[in-house]
Amino acid sequence: AQTVTQSQPEMSVQEAETVTLSCTYDTSENNYYLFWYKQPPSRQMILVIRQEAYKQQNATENRFSVNFQKAAKSFSLKISDSQLGDTAMYFCAFMKHKLEVSNDYKLSFGAGTTVTVRA
Amino acid sequence: SQTIHQWPATLVQPVGSPLSLECTVEGTSNPNLYWYRQAAGRGLQLLFYSVGIGQISSEVPQNLSASRPQDRQFILSSKKLLLSDSGFYLCAWSFTNSPLHFGNGTRLTVT
Numbered sequence: 464a465q466t467v468t469q470s471q472p473e474m475s476v477q478e479a480e481t482v483t484l485s486c487t488y489d490t491s492e493n494n495y496y497l498f499w500y501k502q503p504p505s506r507q508m509i510l511v512i513r514q515e516a517y518k519q520q521n522a523t524e525n526r527f528s529v530n531f532q533k534a535a536k537s538f539s540l541k542i543s544d545s546q547l548g549d550t551a552m553y554f555c556a557f558m559k560h561k562l563e564v565s566n567d568y569k570l571s572f573g574a575g576t577t578v579t580v581r582a
Numbered sequence: 583s584q585t586i587h588q589w590p591a592t593l594v595q596p597v598g599s600p601l602s603l604e605c606t607v608e609g610t611s612n613p614n615l616y617w618y619r620q621a622a623g624r625g626l627q628l629l630f631y632s633v634g635i636g637q638i639s640s641e642v643p644q645n646l647s648a649s650r651p652q653d654r655q656f657i658l659s660s661k662k663l664l665l666s667d668s669g670f671y672l673c674a675w676s677f678t679n680s681p682l683h684f685g686n687g688t689r690l691t692v693t
Contacts, residue, residue, distance in 0.1 A: 496679065496681075498681050505686075506620075506670055506686075506687050506689075507684065507686050507687065508672060508674070508682075508684035508687075509684075510681050510682075510683070513681055552623075554625070554626065556682075558679075558681075560679060568614050568631060568633050568676075568678075569616075569628060569631060569641075570628075570682055572625055572626045573625065574624070574625040575624070575625050577623070
């Protein structure tokens with residue numbers, strides 16, 4: 464089974480500055496997907512960014528970018544030019560690429576990191 | 583485009599009462615469906631998932647059950663609610679090798 468670890472329960476950042484959230488995972492798979500989800504106070508889960516393990520290039524979505532280190536099994540999220548609307552809980556998630564049994568269809572989520580953007 | 587509907591948005595139920603939360607997906611066929619629960623300020627706990635009609639996998643033993651009576655419909659039920667069933671329930675769908683897309687959630691308070 465895959466485990467996802469987010470070691471930072473809470474982080475605070477000044478508006479317009481940059482914050483980096485860490486995520487590590489444990490797997491024996493070679494191909495897989497990694498995701499970052501954002502859950503604002505409304506509690507709706509929003510997909511922020513997606514990374515495919517077989518792609519070397521780090522994914523980027525506007526102010527959100529990842530640093531994917533496959534050998535280190537690390538998948539950090541960088542939020543640049545932080546905005547008040549970025550205040551949310553952020554979850555890192557893992558999914559296998561090769562789906563052989565029903566158990567493979569599950570996503571493994573980290574415990575989450577609460578990010579507060581200060582005005 | 584695909585959309586997911588989850589209802590009700592909030593629910594207050596007494597202990598021992600039944601529960602039925604419904605989730606439907608539009609604009610797709612044969613999606614993978616999921617029920618998650620989240621305690622306040624905590625992570626996501628997977629309760630059930632389904633990769634097809636009649637195929638329900640349970641993650642944790644509890645007094646909840648799930649059913650998939652139609653391809654795009656996923657129902658979470660309980661015959662008798664416990665106080666510990668309070669939480670935020672999220673339904674989600676996905677295709678194979680694609681991210682999960684979540685509904686807006688149901689805030690359940692058991693009194």
